[in-house]
Each structure stands twice: as structure tokens, then as C-alpha cells.
Amino acid sequence: MSIEKSYNSWANQYDTNKNRTRDLDKLATIKTLSKYNFDSVLELGCGTGKNTIWLLEKAQLIIGIDFSEEMLNIAKEKIKNPKVIFEKSDLTKSWKIENEFVDLITSSLILEHIKELDFIFKQTYKKLKPNGIFFICELHPYKQYYGSKARYETENGTEELEVYTHNISEFTSVALNNGFKLIELNEWFDDELNKNELPRLISFVFQK
Numbered sequence: 001m002s003i004e005k006s007y008n009s010w011a012n013q014y015d016t017n018k019n020r021t022r023d024l025d026k027l028a029t030i031k032t033l034s035k036y037n038f039d040s041v042l043e044l045g046c047g048t049g050k051n052t053i054w055l056l057e058k059a060q061l062i063i064g065i066d067f068s069e070e071m072l073n074i075a076k077e078k079i080k081n082p083k084v085i086f087e088k089s090d091l092t093k094s095w096k097i098e099n100e101f102v103d104l105i106t107s108s109l110i111l112e113h114i115k116e117l118d119f120i121f122k123q124t125y126k127k128l129k130p131n132g133i134f135f136i137c138e139l140h141p142y143k144q145y146y147g148s149k150a151r152y153e154t155e156n157g158t159e160e161l162e163v164y165t166h167n168i169s170e171f172t173s174v175a176l177n178n179g180f181k182l183i184e185l186n187e188w189f190d191d192e193l194n195k196n197e198l199p200r201l202i203s204f205v206f207q208k
């Protein structure tokens, strides 16, 4: 099944399934981005708007882009706020947004579905204002080495989505090649008191 169709079928359970990756991403997003000031945000792969709700506490304008109609329908049901614009679009195609338009671009749990990081970093660089921030939070590649990937349950069994592994050095080298500076790199554990387990998530803050 294509990634888009998988998310269309996952959408009605996405917010309610047991999903430690989704929940830890929310925590990582809030803990990291609380430290930064931003008015305008572009949310890549906004899904059901899980992070949009928190971003709204700080931002005056949020553009949420996703190619899954069903994920977006849930986001639109939950968030009816004139500061938020949801758009259905494929992020692997040219982004129809003015250059140097936003202070912050966020990408949570989406890049594992995108093969070519370079295109995403190039577009992000263009759409950010000078000194703008690019926040990424992803399933840690260490987890991927052991077989973790986006998956959900259906009545016919577990549906696993198409994913790509991006090593840590790939994120940093593609970012640096595109003109970004690395400001923060963090690893997020299921149990903050037991860092001997594999970290579940990795997050980066890059600055233009």
C-alpha cells in the first residue's frame, strides 16, 4: 500500500492507539521548542494536528501540510482556528509557499517516509526567514536498525509502512551542505532515568 493510502487508513485510530513514538514526539517538541520564539510556522506532515495544537499557543500563523486527506480531515475537525491553514500536498514536490516566509519549520515523524532528504532541506532553507529554525524529530535510526518502523493494526493484521533509514551523519551532512548550522541534537528515551536502553527518538534544531 502507498504511504498516502496507509495514512488514510490509519487516520481514524492515529490519535487513540497506544503509540509511544507519537507521545514522546509531542513531549520532545514541546520541551525543545518552548525555548524558541516564533510567530509563523510551517508544519511538514502535520497529520492529525497533534503538535499544531501546542504550536498555536505561541504562533500567529501555522501552515500544516500533509498528503493524507484523512489525516488532514481529523486535524480540520479538531482545530478550527483562523490562524491555521491546512493544505493537502506532497512534500517531495516543489512547495507552493513564498520564499523566506516562516520563522520555524517543523518535521515530526515524517522523514522516515522520505527517501531524499536533500530536497526537503533545500526547500526548507528557501522557505525559512533569515536565522529561521528547522526542528526535526524522528524515530532514532538505532531503533530502525532493530526493525522499528511506523505500523498500525488492522482487522487483517499489522500494516507496516514503507520507510527509509537516515543515519545521524546523513541528517547533519545534508543540513550543513545546505547552509544550516546545527544548534541542538537530543536523544529521547522511553525512561529518562534509564539511558542504557535504545533511545526512541532523535531531534535536531538547525538554524538558517
Ligand SMILES: C[S@@+](CC[C@H](N)C(=O)[O-])C[C@H]1O[C@@H](n2cnc3c(N)ncnc32)[C@H](O)[C@@H]1O
Residues within 6 Å of the ligand: 003, 004, 007, 022, 025, 044, 045, 046, 047, 048, 049, 050, 051, 065, 066, 067, 068, 071, 089, 090, 091, 092, 107, 108, 109, 110, 113, 114, 150
Ligand atoms: C507519523 S505521521 C506524523 C504526523 C504528525 N507530524 C505527528 O507527529 O503526529 C506522518 C505524517 O506524514 C505524512 N507524510 C508522509 N509522507 C509525506 C509526503 N511525501 N508529503 C506530505 N505528507 C507526508 C503522512 O501522511 C502522515 O500524516
